[in-house]
Amino acid sequence: MKKITLTLLMGSILLTSLFAEGSRETISTAKPSEPVKVALLNGPSGIGLIQVKDESPFSDSSITADVQVMGAPKVLLGQMLKEEWDAAxxxxxxxxxxxxxxxxxxxxxxxxxxxLYLIASEDTTLDSIEDLESITLNIPGKNTTPDLISQLIAEETGIKLKADYSFNPSDLAKALAGGVVEAGVLPEPLATIALKSGKNLRIAFDMQQLWSDTFAGESNYPMTVLVVKSSFAAAYPELVDELLNASGKSLDWVSSNPAEASALIGEHGFTLPAPIVKMAIPRSNYTFVRGDGMAELMTPYFERLMGLNPGSIGGSVPLEGFYY
Incomplete structure (x- = not known):
C-alpha cells in the first residue's frame, strides 16, 4: 500500500512538473498575432516615451509595436473605453x-x-496665493488636471477662485501670449509656448511648489501613468516587462538629452515646435515608478480628488486590481 501511495505521489509530482514546464514554455513563446498597439498623447507625456516610438521596445524582431501619437484626449478616451489599445x-x-x-x-x-505653471502678465499683482482672489484665473477645461490641482490648492488654503473655462489648452496659450487674458494655468510645453510667444509674461507660480507648500510632505502629484490592458498583460507578461523597461529608459534619456529628444519629435508625429520642447523638457518632471511605489504616490492623490469631486476619478479610490 505504501509503495502504491508513493508511486501515485511521485506520478503527481511529475505531472505537476510537466504542466508547470509546459505553462512556462507557453508564456515564454507566446506571440501576439497583431502589432502591439501603444497610444501616446501629443504633449510632454508622449514625448517622454519617444524612444519607444523611435525603435521597437521588444527584443523579438518578429513582434512589432504600433505606437501612435494621438492629438485629442477625448478621442483616445473613447477608444480606451472599447479597449482598442494594448497600452497608453x-x-x-x-x-x-x-x-x-x-x-x-x-x-x-x-x-x-x-x-503645471501659472502664467501671468508682468502687470498682474500676484505676490502671494491670496492675490488669486483678485483676478480671473483661466483654466483649460473643467475637471482637467490644471483645474483639479487649482481647486485642491484653493480649497485647502481657503481662497475663493474665480475660474474661467472658456479656452482649450492651445487657445489659452495664445490668449495669454496675445494679452487677451491676464493669468492662466498651463502644462508644459504650452507654458513655454505662451512665455516665448508673448511679451511681459512670467511664471507667477510653480503649481508644484504651491502643492508642496499647501500639502506638507507631498512634494508633487502624479500627473500621467502608463496603463496596460489586463488581458494583454495576462497573455504576454514578458512583453509588458520589455515595454516598461523601454519606457523607463526613454524617460531617463529624454530628461538627460532635451536637445536630442526634441530633434526627434517632427519625424514621429508630434506637432510641437522642437525649440519649445527643448526648453520645456527640464520643467516636464518625468519620472518612472512601478510596483509598490505607484500606490504610495497615487493613493493620497486619489483620496484628495475623492474629497474634492468623486466623479473626477470615477466615484471611488481605485485599490485592489488597479495596479499591475
Missing part, C-alpha cells in the same frame, strides 16, 4: 475613471509628475 499613457485620474467603469486596464507605471 494617460492622465492619472483618467486611468482611475476607466478602472472604475470596469474597463480592463491597469496602471503599470507613473511616468510624469506635475508640470
Amino acid at each position: 499613457v494617460l492622465p492619472a485620474n483618467m486611468a482611475a475613471i476607466l478602472f472604475n467603469k470596469g474597463v480592463g486596464y491597469q496602471a503599470a507605471a507613473v511616468t510624469g509628475m506635475g508640470n
